[in-house]
Amino acid sequence: MTDRLAQQLGFLREAEKLKSVYRATALPDQSRRENSAEHSWSVALYALILQDQAGEGVDIARAITMLLLHDLVEIDVGDVPIHAQGGSAHSSAAVKEAEERAAARLFGLLPEGQAEQMLAIWLEFEGGVTPTALYARALDRVQPVLLNHAGGGGSWREYDVSFDQLEERVGVKVARGLPALWQAVREHVKPWFVSHGKA
């Protein structure tokens, strides 16, 4: 086996650990929490299926790549739920710094050249500036909303989330990349908040 292949297989073996990182959101049947590996599959599938929602300048294949890679840092850092601690933990400087260290370690397992290439894609996603990153980030945010809705409230119940909080913590970010999609999803989920006295 070449060194190059050994490094690539080493990275892929390390990536298996993402299957043991659990998120706040549960499966629709509430049987268990979703893990970050299967969440990554979901959002990559979203990027494929919802591609006609993408605006100009979005590279769908690159968005899918971003979404396959975006959560790998959680192998070291864990998932930080968006509704935890009133929404403040998720974007803290400490979490950001820990995720950057994790990205350096994980992508650093890959051969030279490929390591830098994959890190650049992850950084583009994190930066959230390019149309492709905005598209990918919007999908990453909207899938848990639909999952919670499909599961009768899911982590909205656990974290006592109101419709205004959803709008503020999640909606604004989805709308940045996919305004029409957020408009539609917003109307779709609002009745749940109304009927639970949270809107």
Place this chain on the structure above:
Amino acid sequence: MTDRLAQQLGFLREAEKLKSVYRATALPDQSRRENSAEHSWSVALYALILQDQAGEGVDIARAITMLLLHDLVEIDVGDVPIHAQGGSAHSSAAVKEAEERAAARLFGLLPEGQAEQMLAIWLEFEGGVTPTALYARALDRVQPVLLNHAGGGGSWREYDVSFDQLEERVGVKVARGLPALWQAVREHVKPWFVSHGKA
């Protein structure tokens, strides 16, 4: 919400069920079996990372799309382990027919046009003729081998698999798309079979 978007979100919601389809292969730490959604993420990541192994005519983005979609039929049919019933169940005509019915139902949830497009990608994967399908199929076969090896034998123990059986049921299929990769993986895993008296 437009009908088109409602259909797409309906498909994505149905796809969530793949997270509850469990495979024969366990995670490396043997804590639980792998499900087909996270397996799909793994093999899509393999397609991305191992792209320098791909031969001429392989479209990496299309291979990733294939691998995101390839197991959805298991929502209706379940996973048929490759080593079950001496390797004969996996490729039976009855399974193939059931999977084709499942593909028609599942992709049929999508809007017209997109349904046919996704079904065509799934059929290309199933056909295993194009360079892209051969690449994707080889990765789909090799990931469980590396997972079993990382997990100290995993489902090889359960199904009492010998090195010759691995070669015959799996190796031949991996080598069809990625001969050099199989050569390397074969040498990498052989010592396990030797040390367990199965080679």
